Amino acid sequence: MNVLIIGNGIAGTSCARMLRRLQPDHASCRITMISEEAPYHFSRPAMMYISTGQLTLEHTKPFADASWAQQGIALMHGRVTALDAVGRSCTLDDGRVLAADVMVLATGSVPSVPAHLDASLRGVVTYMQLADVQRLNDVMKGAHHAVIIGGGLIAAECAEIFACMMEDRDSSTITCVVREDGFYGNVLPDHESMIVTEHLRRHGVRVVTNTEAVRLVDVDGRVTMVELSNGTHLPADCVVVATGVRPNVELASAAGIRCDEGILTDASFRTDHPGVLAIGDCAQPPWGVRQLWYTGRLHGEHAARIVLGQAGAFTPTTDFNSAKFFDLDWSTYGMVPRSSDAANSRLLIDRDGVRCIRLAHNDAGCVVGIHALGVRLDQRVCEKWIGGRVHVQAAIADISSVIFDAEFTPSFNAVTA
């Protein structure tokens, strides 16, 4: 069998490596993985640490370069310009045509930039691809007024990069323009969003809430100001547009594969074309698009089993996500609705006023989601509570068992329950 994987992100890589693990014979299962971005798989979420000089690209590669050849996974560095979804082949930018028995699309996401913001101006970048690390570094040089448009996780990472790396930090400003009431307000309940907003402010980041950027003002193609929906202008010599990402469906839709928001698949990641699968950020299975690292990994590993005929439909696991707002840990398991309030959740706030745990529950009082700021959660306990339909009162009584903080960390003492 000849398997062609387009994209070497976590989804493509997990698929390739799992295929090889299940089918160690190189000759009976030939695996080729193509990417235009970087010759070797690296950790995309680690990009910010390259930007802050905490890591080098080399450190962010989970697998040694030599391991790919040892595993018999052929890597190709180049851009796929066209797909033939019926004949199952693809054309590379250098004109080569590669045929396959099975094609796996793992093309990831692209930044979703609103049409009214011109990201091609000098001084304006997005932050998604490896090359953006260099771009951001370049526009940051000598900049004094950084503006980040967006209030999500990538925006928070960029704020931290600026805070660490702007040369003339004392006379510089960092501003986040956020559409919602508070930072990450489209995901976090109000209380948590407020804590995060306040936290960013304490780190010297201005957070302008309830405001949208309507236009980037330029002089000779170089950004100078950001015009806001409230009519004011923010001086800006360096702008990151971090308004979200969308599945990269360009190649698939051009090839006639059925797409909606993402590439449509069934629960086994099969597109409407036989022998063509889609996984990771770019896929839209029946339960919807998931643009996360761990989902990419699970998709990839499961798709490998599907390709070898060893598995059926994929069952999504308990949702979770985690991130950091500067030094404030955030993690969530299960479903914690943005609109969580006293009727469907219990909020525990530590004496320090910052650390908090929210337990979302259903009408019967069973825990359906957990959400923590400033506290690390033990995944196994969260899953036990959610999966085992533990009552929220029982969970609160046993709250210390869910905490995964380092030894000697001051214990979590809820003042409000």
Place this chain on the structure above:
Amino acid sequence: MNQPIPIMIPKGASRSGTMLRPWRTRGASAYALALVMTLFYVCVYWFPGVLDVLVRPLDGSSQMLRGRVADQWFLYGTLYTLAVLIMGVRMLRRDGHERYHRYRTLVLMSVQLIAAYILPSMLARSGRGEFYFSYFWPLKPEVMFPSSMTQMMSSPDALTAFMSWWSLALLVIATPLLTYLYGKRWYCSWVCGCGALAETAGDSFRHLSSSSDRSWKLERMIIYPVFVIITVITALLWYEHANPHPALAEITASANRIYGFVIGGLFSGVIGVGFYPLLGSRVWCRFGCPMAALLGILQKGASRFRIEVNPTQCISCGNCTTYCEMGIDVRSYAERGETIKRASCVGCGVCSSVCPRGVLKVTSRV
């Protein structure tokens, strides 16, 4: 909810900028620094005369502390302690907001100052010979050699006798017990002087330890033989003590001399510390230290210590592997959701601090 939030939350262990500094990334300045440190060690061990200009000014303080003029070892001990204290303050400023690091750095600094500097000096002053309450067999093998053991145990001086019982008790009771309860960290990253220097002055270089499989193999190929060699030497000395045999005595004595030169001098000092800026801060602890080998075997085989992993949260960023001073590929376990139990882990806890996704927890709780 608009009142100011008290600053009580952890500040996070940012190590930004590390990879941008030539002296921390094997640039020319790193080589220069390594050369200076290496030369210093060579002089301390083999050409003390060269250091006279640095030793003489310390005569006054040596007289005061030890009741005798300074020598190169006093200079060395003074500089070592100063390095641990000054760079310890730096470590506290960087990571001290996390209690684990605050406590362990303060303990390391105190042990170095009191048990490895002031107390030995005072003992020397009272005519008992310098004795370090924080070093045991096999890191300081002499304490278990028959010559010193029998002499000290039968000493009419109660303190001298106590010191030899102390050495023995730490080896046969405390070492297995504490390692069972807490892992090898009770010693390596909380007490040991080599650890103290690595965790303070060496912290700037921790990311230079290689995490390749090859270096792990090399580690096992060197550290266990070193442990076997010193165990055999010690055993032979005791055998010879019980059954006097001049030819054997001759051989063991020279084996011990060679061990002292190669392992005690060249390895632990010249390479172990001199090469900090090139090979990282734990070369000696990882590849050479027989104490680490012994504690590692106990840690792997009979200890509650481990690093727990939140099964699927890892984003493979590599911070943990990069900043592991022992060169453990922490990420490779974290990605698989596998609890980490490695002989070499000194339990410094930095992997857990630098992990941006709360994946790792260093623990010995049951």
